[in-house]
Amino acid sequence: MRVIGPIPGRTVQQLGLLSASGIFICWKSTVTEHSSNLRGTFDSMITQRLQHIRDHLYRKDNSPACGMAQSPLTTHILNTAQGVPAAHVAVNVSRVEDKAWREIARGVTNSDGRCPGLLTSETFVPGTYKMKFATDEYWQSLKMASFYPYIEVVFNVSDASQKHHIALLLSPFSYSTYRGS
Known part of the structure; x- marks a missing residue:
């Protein structure tokens, strides 16, 4: 199992599962800044980054992105x-x-x-x-x-x-x- 983090401004905890691959993307939802506008911006940025990582690691058919498991x-x-x-x-x-x-x-x-x-x-x-x-x-x-x-x-x-x-x-x-x- 790999945990990807930390995410700037957040505390890493095992709270969320990205995929069935054993890669966990986790965070605690407490942002150090007090503004709810900044929190919304950070949450949006994190969501976009997690989507990018997921798309990088997996194709639409949920197989490994680089086919590394198939080739010796x-x-x-x-x-x-x-x-x-x-x-x-x-x-x-x-x-x-x-x-x-x-x-x-x-x-x-x-x-x-x-x-x-x-x-x-x-x-x-x-x-x-x-x-x-x-x-x-x-x-x-x-x-x-x-x-x-x-x-x-x-x-x-x-x-x-x-x-x-x-x-x-x-x-x-x-x-x-x-x-x-």
């Missing part, structure tokens, strides 16, 4: 130069088969910088994998120059029952990657 291989790309997710980045996944790379999946990052549903548990087997990120096209779409035309991250999977998350922190002239959770 996930990625998340963050544009650290601008402090935003890297949306619309083409991603290719390949695996070594018979001593050669074979492409097994393609995708494009969503507005949150994630690429949902890349592989299924049936197609994710032990082996050597490569994720190729088309970074040059991404930076060109932002009208920015880039040093790296693409980034390839090669990694080994020994236990395909574990989740593998490849995080990529990206700027026009540098990048960093790690296995996330």
Whole structure:
């Protein structure tokens, strides 16, 4: 269970349930300001923020927004130069088969910088994998120059029952990657 808070001007308590996902958004309705007009404004702002968080986490069909539960291989790309997710980045996944790379999946990052549903548990087997990120096209779409035309991250999977998350922190002239959770 995660509790999101605190909300400025409020005391966090477990009083409200946002969704069945185990994420609780909670607050005590006492506002430090004495004006009822300010309280109404704060309540409206909080309601809008909670709606935004709910919409970010869940689609209309109540499934996880990024499909992370379905795929044993996930990625998340963050544009650290601008402090935003890297949306619309083409991603290719390949695996070594018979001593050669074979492409097994393609995708494009969503507005949150994630690429949902890349592989299924049936197609994710032990082996050597490569994720190729088309970074040059991404930076060109932002009208920015880039040093790296693409980034390839090669990694080994020994236990395909574990989740593998490849995080990529990206700027026009540098990048960093790690296995996330």
